[in-house]
Amino acid sequence: MPNTDLPKAGKSKQAKPKTDMPNGMQQPDMQKVDALVGRLVGDLGASVSGVLVVLGDHLGLFRAMMDGRPRSSMELAETTGLTERNVREWLAAMAASDYITWHEASNKFAMTPEQALVFANEESPAFFGGAFEIVQSMWMDEPKVEEAFRTGRGLGWHEHSTCLFRGTERFFRPGYNSHLVTEWIPALKGMKEKLESGAEVADVGCGHGASTILMAQAFPKSHFHGFDYHGPSIERAKRAAKEAGVADRVTFSKASAKDFPAGDYDLVAMFDCLHDMGDPVGAGRHIRETMKKDGTWMIVEPFAHDGLKDNLNPVGRVYYGASTMICTPASMAQEVGLGLGAQAGEMKLRKVALDAGYHHFRRASETPFNMIFEVRN
Structure with missing residues (x-):
């Protein structure tokens, strides 16, 4: 730990200490x-605690404490089949972070309802386990990003560690569960009614398919087509669709944003991925060719103001960090390599849409973490 204490002044005059x-x-x-x-x-x-959150998530420790019942380290170790001495140290670290609660009188540990919502309940809108997996990938892939800084060649999404793909799906899914069907789609003019009566939808950059499957579950008369250039994510999405019971109305295919097949779509959606693309304008032009004349392009992007000054806040801190390690290198690894970054802001996104030939661009909704745009011809 750096020692920055200054020596106390004595009777004799001494020069003020200086650093080199x-x-x-x-x-x-x-x-x-x-x-x-x-x-x-x-x-x-916080950095050290993040590693321990991932560890506790993977080992099932948080889930084992979800009921809120106080447990000793021995009781938790027996429940999870883990070694007590390791569990004891993990519990102390989590209590020091106030991620779990220590009861001094009984020397037992428990989770409050709030802590359980954040760390144990994967379906909750406040679940954070996936976010820490994304951070895990940043540490693991730092040498690759360092090389991207030196060469300027970027780092493709597919070149990252597997925990990034899993963490991204787990991080964004709670927000989609909370807002997509009830707020974002109704905010698009006439779209809820189209989906209820039966529409064709493309989810471009679908990853593991969380957003695609959620829409399919909400609108059983519509058909959904998920596209992503990352093959392993598409295979995971296919399995997820079967598990959710919507495989009869959902297809997943490997394709990029500039070459996915046309389908006369009523809606083309992009969830938190446009800024990762090397040529977002080219992607927008291709989308125009695949949609119906009255179709809508829905863009969901990380929340950001247009100016740096207004983004220097806790949310911007997270997004700029992720953009440095993941989003900007991914864009720079592709053709054009525009490098919008995760804090592009509305003005830059509007320019992308206008340059792609659209005439209507409107912010339809927002949350503290996302902006939702309606784009039409």
């Missing part, structure tokens, strides 16, 4: 250094 600084640089304000170090201690603790 390059010529021309001001001496640091040590009180500000102390404050920064204090924040870094918190950030370091």
Whole structure:
């Protein structure tokens, strides 16, 4: 831990201690250094805790505590079939992070309903397990991103560790569960009615198919076609559709945003993926060719303001970090390599749509984490 304490002044006059600084640089304000170090201690603790969240998620520790009943480390170890000494240390670390609760009198640990909602209930709108898997991939793939910085060649989505694909689906699915059917689709002019009566829908960049399957479950008269260039994700999506009982109305195919087959679609949706594309304008032009004349392109993108100043906040911090490690290198690995980034903002997204030949661009809805745009001819 850096020691920034200044020596106390004695009776004799002493020169104020100085750190070795390059010529021309001001001496640091040590009180500000102390404050920064204090924040870094918190950030370091959060980084370490994130690893332990992934560990607890994978081992089923959070799920085993979901009922809220206080347990000793031995009881939890017996429930999960794990080694007590390791479980005991994990419990202490999670309690230090206030991710679980320690009851001093009984020396037992439990989860509050709020903690269970965030760490144990995968269907909850506040579930965070997937988010930490995405961060796990960033640490694992840092050497690849470092090389992308040096060469400028980018790093394709498919070149990342598998935990990124799994984490992305688990991170975004709770938000889609909460908003897609009840808020976002009704916000698109006439779209809810079309889907209820029977429509053709393309979900481009569908990943593991969470958004596609959710729409299929909500609108049984419509047909849905999921496309993604990442083959393993398409295979996972196919299995998920069978498990959800919608495989008769959902197809998943390997294709990119610029070559997926035309289908006279009423709706083409892109969920949190347009900014990852090397040529989003080209993708938009292709979408125009695949839709009906009165079709709608729904773009769901990470929430962002247009100016950097307004994005320097906790949400922007997360998105800029993910964009540095994942989104921007992915775009730069493709043709054109526009590199919109996860904090593109409405003005840049509007320009993409207009450059692709559309005449109607409207922000239809938003959440603290997403912006939803309606784009039409």
